[in-house]
Structures are given as structure tokens and as C-alpha cells.
Amino acid sequence: MPDGALPVLDVKGLKVVFKTRGGEVHAVNSVSFDLKPGELLGVVGESGSGKSVTMMSLIGLLPSPPADVREGQVLFDGQDLLTCTPDTLRSIRGARIGFIFQDPMTSLNPVFNVGFQIMEPLRKHMKLSKAKAADRAVELLELVGIPDARRRLDDYPHQFSGGMRQRVMIAIALACDPQVLIADEPTTALDVTIQAQILELVRDLRRKLGMAIVWITHDLGVIAGIADRVMVMYGGQVVEQSPVKDLFRNPQHPYTRALLKTVPGVLGERPEKLNVIEGQPPILMAAPSACAFRDRCAFAMPRCAKENPARVQVGAGHDVACFWDPATNGPRNA
């Protein structure tokens, strides 16, 4: 990957708040990251850490109300997706940025056949005729490994298995040759063998098509195999970001280290029992004024309760938001 390449996607200081009856939920706080062309960025974090909300807010998929994208910039091809017109955003969604969701069982419309659902973006964005769109849909289904593609265009989602439906979703997301593919836990709802197949498929498609991918997962084991770079999220913030090798070799944030311990076979010895991170994820009823992880952190210092740590550079392309330094097991001097 050329390090100097301009990012296709550049997110700066993103903040998303949900207005609920119980008050405001600060789901995403000052999240910044970028995505280089052709790169695969893994996003990890436990459930509720704001991964989905972050990615959906990029292309305006959050229902508003209750969601309110308060601050930030999402630069895609020189345009800020947060301030552009709804029409511009729609012309980018599904055409230049594709999205795959977690649950393939419910993500397809049950009353339209699969052919129609794949052809919809083709006809809208690429202005293909019905026949051309059908040909392209067949191509796409073959690309994602669905046998007997031409005949299956007329089938409805319920006639496909979960894994096959996820392949259809991938075909839809890739229909218009997007520069960016965002995959939100695309294998979480599938069983293990199917997971491996989908993973293999995406790796293969990436080699063929060369789009940049954001791959959301709560499973670091998956990331190790496919990502170039990893972003770790906790409590609606990015707590560590690093090239994948570096992250596994030299994790900095206590949360990242804890996550790595939950992956069997990573970080030295295989644990007797499955490791879990003790404690509860934070409740985000206010903008963070202290470290969100401190209650569960073995290395918490008085400073962690007073100040929210900013991300600091610790290596080439590696940054972390923490006051503790694993090298010295003391405060980080920066």
C-alpha cells in the first residue's frame, strides 16, 4: 500500500448523539480516521462501542430523529458527506460506497425477487436498461459465487440460505463498482464454516476489484487474517489505531490488550478458560470528560478520572488514547 496516497475517505471529529427520552446518548465522540484506496481497515470493539453508528452516520443511514450527527466532517472525494445535498448523498450511496449489514436474513426485501433488488442500483446509478442490468446482475451473482445465477434472479430471498443471502447482499453492495465497501459484521449472524467462506470471498473480491474496505467485527481473530490496519473502538471513541502486525505485536491500550487476550492463541500461551473483560461497557449519557475505560482498567491512574486521553502517536501509523505506557508500566511521557 502506498503510504502517501490520498485517502478515499477522511473522517474528522465525528460526533453522533441520540436524543432519547432518558436524555442524550453520546454514541460516537470525536471519531477521526481515514481510509486509503484499496486498503482494508478493520474496526473492532465490543458490542455497543459505536462501530455501526459511526459507519452508518458517514452516509446518512441513521434515522433522524433520534440520531443527530453533531460535529465533524466526512470527506469523500473532496466532498463533505455531512453537508452535501440529500441528492448528492443518494448518488454516492450504493454507487460509490457500498454497505453490507449484519443480518442477511432481514436485510433483503422479502416481497421482491433477488434480481430486482440487485438491478435497482444498477438501473438508478448506472442508468442501465432492464436487459443490461439483468446481464450485469447475473455477472455479479456469479462473482459472489452463486451457482445457476441466471435462473436464480427470479427467486425470492426466502429461497436462499443465510450465507447465500449475504452473498446477494455483497453483490448488491458491489453492483456499481464502489470505491469503498463498508461491511458491518457481515459474518456475525452466520455459522462458522459459512463465515470462513464469506471471508474468503471478500478477500478474493478485494484482489479482483481493488476497492477499499471497512470491515467491522467484534472478533479480533477475523481481523488478523484480512486487515491492513485496525482501529479499536471503545465507548464511542477510537482508543487505538495501528497497522495490523504492529497491533498484534505491540498493543498499547489496556483495552486492546484485554481484547487480544480474549482471542485464543494470540499473545503467547493458550488460556485455560476463555478470557473475558470484567465489568460493563460505559453508559454514554454525557460527552466523555474522563477515560471511558478506567473503571475496567487494571492500570487506571488518578489522571484517568480527570481527563479524557487524546490520541498520541506511538509508532509509524500507530496511535493510542491512553495515559499508561506498557513499556514502562507507568505514565506515558508525551
Next chain:
Amino acid sequence: MFTYTIRRLVLAIPVLLLISLIIFALLKFAPGDPMAQVPMTVPPEVKAKMRAALGADQPLIVQYLLWLKQFFIIEPLHILGTMTGYDLVGNAQRVISWQTRSPVADIIAQRMPQTLTVVGMSYVVGVLIALPIGIVSAYKQYSWFDQIGTFVSMIGFSVPTFFTGVMLILIFSVYLGWFPSIYDTTLVVDSWPHFWLQVRQMVMPVAVLALYNAAQISRFMRASMLDNLQQDYVRTARAKGMTEQVVVLKHVLRNSLIPVVTVIALGVPQIFGGAIITEQVFKVNGLGALLINAIYADDLPMVQTLTFIFAILIVIFNLIADVLYGILDPRIRYD
């Protein structure tokens, strides 16, 4: 789907026979005499002969079979005969109204148009206004439009039609004098002024019933839309870059209509029931009024026939609703 429909139709036969038996038995044990409307001056021997002609002196089971034969064979043949111009039944005994002494089927045929124009029209109008209201209320949930819609539906739903009917008569006929308060069934629409008169006399009864129907159906539509708007496939459609119009009016609406269409189909037999109360309020001389008068006059053949026709319609529209469901929802395979 076809074999399913045939199977259901075949299954409907025993169901209808059972219903017919129950209706027959219930009405037989109700008090009432075919000769009740015959003047006292007619001598008893003549009455006995009239009774025999009607088959009223036969054992119950024979009477039942006779009625079945009249209902299922003679009357349909007669209708067919009038349509084709051939005499198919000769002078076989038809189902005769005790009250008017003329065939029940002829009277029903006379009354049917009134009911269909007024009540049928109100159903169509009700559905046509209910669907858009339901769609918009759901899409703009809790907006002022939705709040007003909820309020109006609650009124339409909970205030009985005889009350809204009388209110409308008071306001628009008595005070404002815009519309006639009594529906003139003898009006023949043969000129523009008569057409205009017909429209004016239909406005209030149609409005009352349409409000009632729309209240129900718009609530259904709204609930169904709300259900579907939260589904994951809606997010997928948006992620594909579809416009809100396509997302709502194609993806969501197509799914939401499935249960609503079946509810609409199930409501159709009520049209023939003639919205009994509204017909009374506006003096519409339709099937509802016919049934009520027949009940008051102990006209058992008429009551029996009307009740049974309603039963048949309910069974048929249940079937239609199921078949529609199967057509609209690809996940449902009956065969």
C-alpha cells in the same frame, strides 16, 4: 395456488351446508307463521291450502331439503333464465316472501343497487382516503398530520354511525339545507340535474360510512407501515441510494399492503350487510333495511335467504383474502 383455491371451494360446501342447517333450525324454532300476514277474513281451508303450497305442512327435514333445492337450484336457474331469456324452471315453487308474496330473489335484486351504490361507494371512498392517510401518518409519525389523523380516526371509530348520521342531517339538511335528509330510491338518473340530485343525496350517507371505514382501515395501514418502516430491508434500500419515494412507496408499501388488502377483502361482505343502521338513518331502501323490516314482519324466508347470502359472502371473501395473501406474499406457498 389454483389447486388450493379449488380445495378451499370444495371445503366450503360442507361449511355452508352446516351454516344453512343452523340458520334453518334457528328460524324454524323462532315464533312466526307464514299466514300471519294473511287477513283474518280468509277461511281456514284456504289458509291450509296456501300452507301446503308453501310446503309448510311437511316434516322439518323435507322442508329443509325443499328450501335447499329452491335456494341452490331453482333460484340460480331462474336468475340464469332471466339473463339468457330462456325459461329454465317452468313454474317450480320459488322462495316466496311471506310478507309480500313475491319471490325473495326478485325483491333482493331490486334492493341490491341501492346498497351497492351507497354502501359500496362509501367502502371505496373509505379505502381510497384511508390508504394515503395511513401511509403519511406512519411516515410522519407523531407529526401534526398524524395527531389529527389519530384524533379523527378515534372519532370515526368510536362514535356510532347513527350519531354521526343524525349530526350530519342536523347540520347539513336542517340548518344549512345543502343535502336532502331522506334518500329517494325512486330517483332515476337520466339527466344532469338528476345526476346532481343523486350525488347530493348520496353525500351524507356515503360520508358517514366512509368515515367509519376509513377510520378502521387507515389505522391498519398506519400500523402495518410502522411495522415495516423499522425493518432492516428499508435501511438496505436507502443504502442502495434509492429515493425516499421509492423506499416508502415501493419497498415499504408493497410489504405493508399485504395484511391491509386482506382486511379490506374481509370487510367486503359488510357492504352487502348494508350498514343496517346507516340505511335506517337515511332511509336508504337497501338490503339492510330489507333485513330489518323482514325481521319485524316475521318474514322468515326473507330473513333466512338474506342471512344465508351473507354467510356465503363471508365464506367467499375469506377465501379471497387468503388467496390474495398468497399472491401478494411470495413467502406463502399453499400448494
